[in-house]
Amino acid sequence: MSKQTIIELKGIAKQYVMGSESFYALDHIDLDIYLNDYIAIVGSSGSGKSTLMNLLGCLDYPTNGEYKLKGTDVATLDENHLAGIRNQEIGFIFQNFNLLPRASALQNVMQPLIYRGLPLAERKRRAENALTMVGLQDRMTHVPNQLSGGQRQRVAIARALVTEPAILLADEPTGNLDSTTTIEIMALFDQLHADGQTLIIVTHEQEIAERCHRVVTLKDGHLMSDQLNQPQASSPSLEVNAGV
Amino acid sequence: MQVSSVKFKLVEGTRSAGQSIFAHGFRSFLTTLGIIIGVASVIAVVSVVQGFSANITQQFDGMGTNVINIESFTPRKERLQGVRAKLTYNDYLQIKYKIAGISNVTPTVRMWGSNAGITYRGQTSSSMIVGTASTYQKLNTVYPERGRFFNASDDQSRRRVAVLGPSIMSKLDIKGDPIGQHVGVSGEWFKVIGIAEKRGKLFGFDQDDFILLPFSTTRALLGGAEEPDIIISFQVNEPSQLDQVKQQVKNLLRRNHKLDQDANDDFEIATADQMLDTFDKIIGSTTLVLGGIVGISLLVGGIGIMNIMLVSVTERTREIGIQKALGATRFDILLQFLIEAVFLCLLGGLLGLILGFGAGSLISNLTGLPSATVPLWAVILSFGFSAGIGLIFGIIPAAKAANLDPIDALRYE
Numbered sequence: 001m002s003k004q005t006i007i008e009l010k011g012i013a014k015q016y017v018m019g020s021e022s023f024y025a026l027d028h029i030d031l032d033i034y035l036n037d038y039i040a041i042v043g044s045s046g047s048g049k050s051t052l053m054n055l056l057g058c059l060d061y062p063t064n065g066e067y068k069l070k071g072t073d074v075a076t077l078d079e080n081h082l083a084g085i086r087n088q089e090i091g092f093i094f095q096n097f098n099l100l101p102r103a104s105a106l107q108n109v110m111q112p113l114i115y116r117g118l119p120l121a122e123r124k125r126r127a128e129n130a131l132t133m134v135g136l137q138d139r140m141t142h143v144p145n146q147l148s149g150g151q152r153q154r155v156a157i158a159r160a161l162v163t164e165p166a167i168l169l170a171d172e173p174t175g176n177l178d179s180t181t182t183i184e185i186m187a188l189f190d191q192l193h194a195d196g197q198t199l200i201i202v203t204h205e206q207e208i209a210e211r212c213h214r215v216v217t218l219k220d221g222h223l224m225s226d227q228l229n230q231p232q233a234s235s236p237s238l239e240v241n242a243g244v
Numbered sequence: 245m246q247v248s249s250v251k252f253k254l255v256e257g258t259r260s261a262g263q264s265i266f267a268h269g270f271r272s273f274l275t276t277l278g279i280i281i282g283v284a285s286v287i288a289v290v291s292v293v294q295g296f297s298a299n300i301t302q303q304f305d306g307m308g309t310n311v312i313n314i315e316s317f318t319p320r321k322e323r324l325q326g327v328r329a330k331l332t333y334n335d336y337l338q339i340k341y342k343i344a345g346i347s348n349v350t351p352t353v354r355m356w357g358s359n360a361g362i363t364y365r366g367q368t369s370s371s372m373i374v375g376t377a378s379t380y381q382k383l384n385t386v387y388p389e390r391g392r393f394f395n396a397s398d399d400q401s402r403r404r405v406a407v408l409g410p411s412i413m414s415k416l417d418i419k420g421d422p423i424g425q426h427v428g429v430s431g432e433w434f435k436v437i438g439i440a441e442k443r444g445k446l447f448g449f450d451q452d453d454f455i456l457l458p459f460s461t462t463r464a465l466l467g468g469a470e471e472p473d474i475i476i477s478f479q480v481n482e483p484s485q486l487d488q489v490k491q492q493v494k495n496l497l498r499r500n501h502k503l504d505q506d507a508n509d510d511f512e513i514a515t516a517d518q519m520l521d522t523f524d525k526i527i528g529s530t531t532l533v534l535g536g537i538v539g540i541s542l543l544v545g546g547i548g549i550m551n552i553m554l555v556s557v558t559e560r561t562r563e564i565g566i567q568k569a570l571g572a573t574r575f576d577i578l579l580q581f582l583i584e585a586v587f588l589c590l591l592g593g594l595l596g597l598i599l600g601f602g603a604g605s606l607i608s609n610l611t612g613l614p615s616a617t618v619p620l621w622a623v624i625l626s627f628g629f630s631a632g633i634g635l636i637f638g639i640i641p642a643a644k645a646a647n648l649d650p651i652d653a654l655r656y657e
């Protein structure tokens with residue numbers, strides 16, 4: 001099986017300095033991600049999952065280490081290139097949705113397509129498709145505070161998918177969804193993976209981690225384990241202690 | 245960067261600026277209030293001044309640009325000593341017959357004061373009495389609204405005929421057709437043969453409050469006691485000879501008045517052009533001073549815009565972070581906020597324009613000044629200035645927004 005590397009992390013560290021104290025939210029992590037990977041990132045709260053996602057999404061910069069995206073060292077890119085990567089390569093689903101509060105669901109989903117230079121009609125067509133895909137075809141004109149938590153989550157998912165990114169980064173994408181919707185969304189992710197999409201999903205939920213093909217576990221900024229899942233089989237090492 | 249992509253960004257920027265301005269309608273209004281007031285005051289002032297000046301220019305035009313007016317002139321000092329310079333009928337004759345290349349030479353005498361009452365059926369009016377020749381009509385292009393102007397024969401035969409300014413009609417309470425009726429001037433009866441066109445008010449001065457009588461009749465009326473001081477007006481046939489004619493008239497009058505070599509002229513020769521020039525200068529400097537004051541108020545308005553835009557950038561930090569996470573470049577964000585500032589200022593400019601014109605019209609109506617007009621240059625200048633203010637004062641907030649770090653902006657609470 002030939003695997004094409006899409007992301008290479010070497011000795012990635014993120015250090016936060018607060019006054020006299022400093023600590024590593026990510027402590028020198030090495031990780032390779034391949035094309036069409038379906039990865040769950042698990043770990044207790046505060047273990048650095050979101051920090052890692054922000055680095056992968058080119059929203060934040062590592063203190064140390066090298067991040068290569070499709071062979072290019074991200075550190076060498078200027079702001080405009082990074083903006084291009086965020087727009088073209090990355091679809092980011094935030095833990096707290098990060099929807100534009102004054103824009104309707106449709107406008108939110110259309111937003112990234114503006115930076116791609118697509119004309120209005122085309123933006124609208126694609127955004128409507130994406131919203132239909134997540135089951136929100138009858139909520140397009142609602143602004144975020146007229147939507148339930150689960151609906152906002154789905155708008156965020158539609159917005160990440162609408163650009164057909166190379167890599168989909170999802171930080172707790174099902175955290176606000178009921179079990180039925182969770183199953184629907186996971187079915188959607190499965191489908192995307194089957195179509196060749198690379199997905200990286202942060203989750204607390206064991207069922208979701210089990211569904212992924214590879215599970216990366218973080219603890220206090222360290223990479224504890226990186227295992228391939230046996231489909232339909234659960235491994236004790238993947239138990240997530242949600243209480244901590 | 246490609247032109248098409250900049251154009252696309254401008255269109256999208258304008259769209260989003262419009263959305264965000266109208267989403268906070270009242271706040272946007274308050275933000276741009278300084279600009280609204282600034283532009284409104286420019287337009288109000290300019291429209292009044294321009295309306296005024298257009299009206300005056302029109303009057304001078306009516307007078308003809310190659311018309312020369314000569315009036316007697318007594319310096320202040322001599323006037324205090326009781327000396328009074330005078331232009332006489334003889335001066336008029338000399339000019340008329342000795343100067344070549346001029347026409348419609350017109351003597352005019354004005355009567356004021358208590359003996360100058362005009363009466364009609366018990367009503368009295370102290371309107372200005374103007375005695376002038378029939379050429380006055382051609383020189384000043386006045387047309388009778390009704391009836392006719394007097395002709396050379398009226399003048400020669402000292403007929404007691406009069407042309408009334410329209411204001412006198414109401415002052416004397418003349419009812420029915422005034423033509424053919426008689427009004428009394430200094431105890432003599434004059435037959436009304438015409439009513440002059442209405443000219444309106446200038447500097448609050450009613451220009452229609454006069455009675456025109458033939459010159460010779462007026463002279464007789466004044467009696468032989470003293471030669472009246474007259475005004476001599478004429479038209480120069482060739483505008484290019486204006487200066488030459490002026491010089492000839494000057495020499496002639498100086499000789500006539502037996503002035504020494506070093507004595508000052510005891511008369512003033514004025515052309516309509518000259519008066520227009522002086523007037524234009526006054527209007528110009530007034531406009532400049534007012535413009536300066538208004539410029540300062542626009543500056544203050546601009547600072548207001550900058551202030552609110554800075555607050556708005558801070559308030560929208562998270563939104564900016566989200567936009568950046570979705571792929572917005574620095575330029576996208578910069579443009580978005582700049583367009584918003586310019587858009588806001590232009591809207592303010594538009595509102596100010598409407599408001600200012602309204603205020604100008606109101607002022608003109610209330611004070612009886614000529615109606616306000618807004619020249620195109622003032623409109624363009626206001627919009628240009630507004631847009632400029634938006635650009636200049638929008639750049640700092642826009643740069644602040646554009647330079648936000650995506651992750652910091654996303655984390656901003």
Ligand SMILES: Nc1ncnc2c1ncn2[C@@H]1O[C@H](COP(=O)(O)OP(=O)(O)OP(=O)(O)O)[C@@H](O)[C@H]1O
Pocket residue numbers: 016017018025043044045046047048049050051052095
């Ligand atoms: N800007 C920051 N400054 C200082 N410390 C930070 C900052 N951002 C994150 N941290 C710290 O880094 C650690 C990792 O945070 P991170 O958000 O990655 O956790 P997480 O694994 O996503 O947790 P959760 O499951 O609760 O979302 C935490 O201890 C957090 O307090």
Ligand SMILES: [Mg+2]
Pocket residue numbers: 049050051095171
């Ligand atoms: Mg997190």
